[in-house]
Amino acid sequence: MAHIWPIGGGKGGSGKSFLTSSLGRLLAAMGKKTLLVDLDLGSANLHTLLDVPYPEKSFSDFIRRKIPRLEDVVLSTPVPNLYIISGAHDTLDIANLPYEQKSKTLRAIARLDYDWIMLDLGAGTSFNTLDFFLISQNSIFVTTPEPTSIENVYRLVRSIYFRRIRQYFTATEFKALEQEVTRKFGEGSFNKPDCIIQTIKTTHPDKGELLESDFNSFKFKLVLNQLRRHDNIALGAQICKIIEKHLGFHIEFAGNVAFDDRVHDAICQRVSFLERYPYTRTAYDLRELSKNIAQSGSQQLLLRYS
Amino acid sequence: MKKDFAKLNYYEMLDIGPDAAFFEIRHAYNAALQIYEADSMVSYSLFSTEERRKILELLERAYLTLINAQERKKYDAELAQAGIIPATTDKGPHRRPACIYDVKRQTGTTGLPKKTNKSILRESVGKNKKISEILSGPDINGAALKSIRNELGIPLERIAQETRVRLDYLNCIEEDKIDRLPAAAFLKGFIKAYLKSLCVEPADDISTRYMQWLERARKSG
């Protein structure tokens, strides 16, 4: 089974697509058959970062049933071992993908035959986006050292938490749960995960236990991108610490990636930054990051979409 | 699962082991301040003002307890009784030679006192109703000073760093431990420095009022 790595978080422009493409290149160079899936459908641009300027097929062909099997929309790239499912030419937004289509896609991704699959999920936190995060126990959150971007990471972590809870219940059960939590802990308590979990443990002990073991199995990683010289290099570790202490999620700080103006230059020239500027701090950071990722296997979560 | 910060023990709050040495505690507290202070990029979006104030208060209590050998001993005994930490034989402050390489230094934290932004502070002082109420009240004592500081969310440690007045003196002042205050000759200067670092003016008048209160308290006590 493939190791699946959803990548998201932060804000637009924090560098998710740049990191996805760079990690893809590095993992492929390690000899791992790697697939990058561009699910940031509104602003898909992974193909450009991988120098596949005119993708002749894309994810929408699968969704619109023009191409029945997901593996058949995979494109090869100029990089050996590196493949892509492009999100280009898509007018649809992943947030609006109907339930059936989403489940079909999740199942199809889980069955793909690659060593490593990375999903570029963009910055959104729609329910559908969260479901794609929850395809795997592992995820990579990208943020820049800016309060707004960090705020979005907290929001994302919270949302994933909620979404997982939601997945265990039907709509009516969930409504009943909301009433019970509010009755027990007062108005507004339904957005406090600890109140919800405590309630579930008494109303549905079996589900409470499963949820707890799910939450313990999550292995999230945080990457701090675009760090400049005067930035606090301890920031990433501090963010992880506070998430662990106050949201109760374990999240590992996977490393800083330095800011470098030449990233922009490389993208404009449509060349690989790693190849063009291998002896920069940024390239070094990316290589360290790829080693970190390559060493941590990930397990798929048991999907409830069969 | 989201944990209630108030339910952590002091060692957990500061992320240190129960045998942490004095300088480790101090270092851990400073690292925690970097995360929880109002202008910290890490936590600004995670807590309300009220939540943050509570956390800072708890951290401070943890810190002041653990750096005081006597207080710490009492606290450890409580934890040991509850079975939270193993009961230890005496762990005085000099229990082992401290190796300077032992500290788990967080990279990037220089440990230098952080400068609070004075113009923002001055503005908060001016706007705060409770502070103006305290200042227009009859008595300025240590408790009043402490309430002012808490309103502003400034840790005592920061004042100690800025004024270079010993933390245990500042703590005795705030707790109104009258018999353990520094000598009167220094005290007024300390109070003034304390007020100045909080941008509470006029520091001269207010410190005079503190000294007057103290004189009355000593006579009646």
Ligand SMILES: Nc1ncnc2c1ncn2[C@@H]1O[C@H](COP(=O)(O)OP(=O)(O)OP(=O)(O)O)[C@@H](O)[C@H]1O
């Ligand atoms: N480490 C870096 N140093 C300098 N510039 C960077 C770095 N990482 C990303 N950038 C710049 O940020 C821009 C945006 O990056 P990218 O497209 O990867 O962001 P994104 O998170 O995918 O955005 P969106 O959410 O809109 O898809 C890039 O064009 C690049 O110029």
Ligand SMILES: [Mg+2]
């Ligand atoms: Mg992108």
